[in-house]
Amino acid sequence: MFVQETSRKIPVRGEYDVIVAGGGVAGVAAALSARRAGARVLLIEKSYLIGGLATSGLVTVYLPLCDGMGQQVSFGIAEELLRVSVAHGHEDMDACAWLDENGDREVRKNTRFQTQFNANVCAIAYEQLLLKEGVEILYGTSVCAAVVEDDAVKALITENKSGREAYTAKSFVDATGDADVCHLAGDATQLFTQGNVAAYWYYEYFQKEYALHQLGFADIPDKYKTPERKAKDTRKRYGGLDGKELTELTCFSHGEILKDFLSKGGVDKDHALCTVATTPQVRMTRRLDGKYTLCDEEVRTFFDDSVGMISNWRKKGPVYEIPFRCLYGNLKNLLACGRCISVTDDMWDITRVIPVCAVTGQAAGLAAALTDDIHALDIRVLQENLRKAGVKLHVDEL
Numbered sequence: 001m002f003v004q005e006t007s008r009k010i011p012v013r014g015e016y017d018v019i020v021a022g023g024g025v026a027g028v029a030a031a032l033s034a035r036r037a038g039a040r041v042l043l044i045e046k047s048y049l050i051g052g053l054a055t056s057g058l059v060t061v062y063l064p065l066c067d068g069m070g071q072q073v074s075f076g077i078a079e080e081l082l083r084v085s086v087a088h089g090h091e092d093m094d095a096c097a098w099l100d101e102n103g104d105r106e107v108r109k110n111t112r113f114q115t116q117f118n119a120n121v122c123a124i125a126y127e128q129l130l131l132k133e134g135v136e137i138l139y140g141t142s143v144c145a146a147v148v149e150d151d152a153v154k155a156l157i158t159e160n161k162s163g164r165e166a167y168t169a170k171s172f173v174d175a176t177g178d179a180d181v182c183h184l185a186g187d188a189t190q191l192f193t194q195g196n197v198a199a200y201w202y203y204e205y206f207q208k209e210y211a212l213h214q215l216g217f218a219d220i221p222d223k224y225k226t227p228e229r230k231a232k233d234t235r236k237r238y239g240g241l242d243g244k245e246l247t248e249l250t251c252f253s254h255g256e257i258l259k260d261f262l263s264k265g266g267v268d269k270d271h272a273l274c275t276v277a278t279t280p281q282v283r284m285t286r287r288l289d290g291k292y293t294l295c296d297e298e299v300r301t302f303f304d305d306s307v308g309m310i311s312n313w314r315k316k317g318p319v320y321e322i323p324f325r326c327l328y329g330n331l332k333n334l335l336a337c338g339r340c341i342s343v344t345d346d347m348w349d350i351t352r353v354i355p356v357c358a359v360t361g362q363a364a365g366l367a368a369a370l371t372d373d374i375h376a377l378d379i380r381v382l383q384e385n386l387r388k389a390g391v392k393l394h395v396d397e398l
């Protein structure tokens with residue numbers, strides 16, 4: 001059954017150079033990068049906290065900027081955001097050998113450039129950084145439709161307490177994590193068919209310790225599972241794009257958290273359930289099907305349109321260059337970044353993590369500031385500007 005929506009004129013509430021949809025780590029990096037290139041930037045976020053999964057989702061581990069052999073591979077805003085996340089202290093994983101420019105080289109070979117930050121402090125620090133740099137933030141606002149003309153996005157339709165409104169820009173960055181804007185605008189997208197197992201991370205105070213519990217942590221791409229392991233794993237899978245399913249996942253996670261918490265006793269002055277995630281902890285849902293789809297076998301592959309490098313958080317050694325073509329599809333002024341760029345299912349597990357989201361966010365934001373026609377952008381101009389912002393592009397530069 002369907003109902004017919006009454007067609008209505010929607011007021012244009014603002015005009016910008018660049019609109020970034022989604023204020024997770026990728027969106028923060030994109031907004032900063034576009035703003036630093038001189039663009040007037042609006043960052044639209046559906047919740048009331050910056051950081052996405054990293055803060056509201058309690059995924060407070062900023063995975064490595066290095067290759068695990070002592071070599072840093074991700075630079076620029078990816079490094080800056082790690083530093084900001086622990087500027088007022090860290091919860092765990094002291095990265096001091098890396099944070100200190102004179103840090104011990106031998107220690108760096110044996111430890112990774114990663115850290116654990118406090119979700120709320122990090123979210124507020126990112127918000128303050130964005131405001132200081134002149135990014136406009138619009139909280140409590142969901143992007144729910146896109147107006148497309150001549151292969152370009154003209155406006156995003158939003159919904160919030162003021163009702164339905166439109167925002168126009170020269171270029172747009174989809175940092176929603178779920179490729180919502182790409183989907184709404186009719187660009188090509190792919191779904192994550194393996195599905196996500198339930199995760200229910202939470203913070204607890206118990207016996208004088210404040211700790212993150214990473215429940216439901218383990219899953220790997222199907223490609224790396226033996227047939228026996230695959231057959232044995234009968235956990236329910238979630239696609240992550242259906243409102244009712246996400247509600248079911250959230251309620252299930254809450255139930256598991258309460259069970260785990262109560263297994264150590266009830267609430268008293270030495271025992272408290274401090275924080276649960278306020279966004280569903282879903283890793284991979286929908287991504288852009290872009291001009292290039294990067295796969296996990298392309299280790300140390302040279303791409304002449306590389307916009308930055310990343311490591312593999314799962315193992316020491318591999319380094320990847322990220323081709324700019326993974327960040328856009330058919331529409332000429334829409335880029336994707338973060339966990340919804342164009343990669344294979346196996347590579348997705350490598351590119352979805354926080355440092356990679358920052359690397360791709362920086363590139364997407366800058367490109368959006370430089371042009372309203374990505375297909376005609378001179379990649380050398382983008383690369384030159386990324387280099388000026390401290391990014392290293394190719395493996396032979398390390």
Ligand SMILES: Cc1cc2nc3c(=O)[nH]c(=O)nc-3n(C[C@H](O)[C@H](O)[C@H](O)COP(=O)(O)OP(=O)(O)OC[C@H]3O[C@@H](n4cnc5c(N)ncnc54)[C@H](O)[C@@H]3O)c2cc1C
Pocket residue numbers: 021022023024025026027044045046047050051052053054057059060061062063141142143144175176177178180199279280281282283337338339340352353354355357
């Ligand atoms: C259980 C779990 C464990 C993980 N473990 C780690 C880890 O240890 N370390 C690590 O580095 N990474 C980890 N990750 C991955 C990582 O946290 C995320 O993939 C990464 O933070 C994604 O960043 P993002 O900015 O691309 O997307 P998100 O963090 O998803 O941000 C998207 C933002 O867009 C907003 N948004 C979405 N749709 C709309 C819309 N239509 N309109 C307006 N706003 C919208 C959301 O509210 C959100 O703020 C984990 C993920 C999960 C689920």
